[in-house]
Amino acid sequence: MLARRIIPCLDVKDGKVVKGVKFRNHEIIGDIVPLAKRYAEAGADELVFYDITASSDARVVDKSWVERIAEVIDIPFCVAGGIKTIEDAGRILAMGADKISINSPALANPELITELHDVYGQQCIVIGIDSHFNEATGKYEVYQFTGDETRTQQTSWETADWVKEVQKRGAGEIVLNCMNQDGVREGYDIKQLKAIRELCQVPLIASGGAGRVHHFADVFKEADVDGALAASVFHKAIIDIGELKTYLHNETIPMRTV
């Protein structure tokens, strides 16, 4: 049976792993390669590296760390951040990344999704979506440039419409980051994820809000997501990946045992 995935996310800034609360106040957590290796050995099913500086600085930063990760890691990993062209994507994939995730550049140029699909195949095209619940309008809205708070801005897309659009254009997987929940560890946004699951025929990964082991059980059982992504609970050793997977296995959620 296909296992549900536990995916630690490492936000990368200037070659270091960092983590902020609600996308702000980034603090350095550690070096990329040893952290990646530790998570792989602990039983992570996949890793995501978000180079959070790249898109908002209008540059492609030094990505040589991708190859260093590919050399030591024997589980799949995805690289996000500042991939704006077919050539950018090709370089990252050639260095050994299994998937590339695009967010702001896809919003600026949706045609990029189709081009990436046609050249590299649907299986390696992940679309990251930063979705914010607007209490004034009661709507979920898509934001871009969230790596830099001074440039973060709302787009014209409602989240559900953007989810449909990216699938039409060839996305292979969607990571839905629920911004209201990010970094506060009060649980995934089950309501939103459930609604998006209905519209999503490709794998859907929940992001934002994990704080306790039961949050993972809730999101798998109630929102039927394919994977759950988390950062701070793993970086700060609040949750041990091995213990989490044993707990979820006992909760009858299919897990890869290591």
Next chain:
Amino acid sequence: MAQNIVIIDTGCANISSVKFALQRLGVQVTVSDDPATILASDKAFLPGVGSAQNAMASIANKGLIKTIQSLTQPTLGVCLGMQLMTAVSQETGLHSTDDIPCLNLIPGAVERMQVGDLRLPHMGWNTVNPNRNPLFAGINHGTHFYFVHSYAVPVYEHTLATCEYGMAFSAAIHKDNFYGVQFHPERSGDAGAHLLENFVRL
């Protein structure tokens, strides 16, 4: 005994991952699209990601179709590389509907998966049930391997291992010196390393 192991440079993107996985096992590898180098190898890998159409076009452009078809040493196709070993694939680009002729090293056809309400691509770690054979020596029924694909080879006489996702399909196929795995051993943790080691020892 040092072996001469060659990864066939198909022009596809996961070549580094396969190379690094073999290097982690202490195996020296060469990546090459030179027919003489490929033919002289003790073992060969046929990697591949993307669409069958692009990959076959790339192999044809490099003039490697005949070279690969004439290999007699153990050769392992990975993911799309496995699918290219069959006779034909339904996986065209978005703009075409003609089936893509493949390398025809192992009979069989690659078809779009029919999985009902489940999601495609089939992406993640799934359990594999191998037949008794040297490639899977020491690998138990129910071992997880990492898959990413939307097309698959049905279960048939050349199936070496099966997997289920909405339907049963071939997780591995075999004929003569040609072996293919639908999953990514280079991304399948200890189980994947075990399988690669088995292949190197064949």
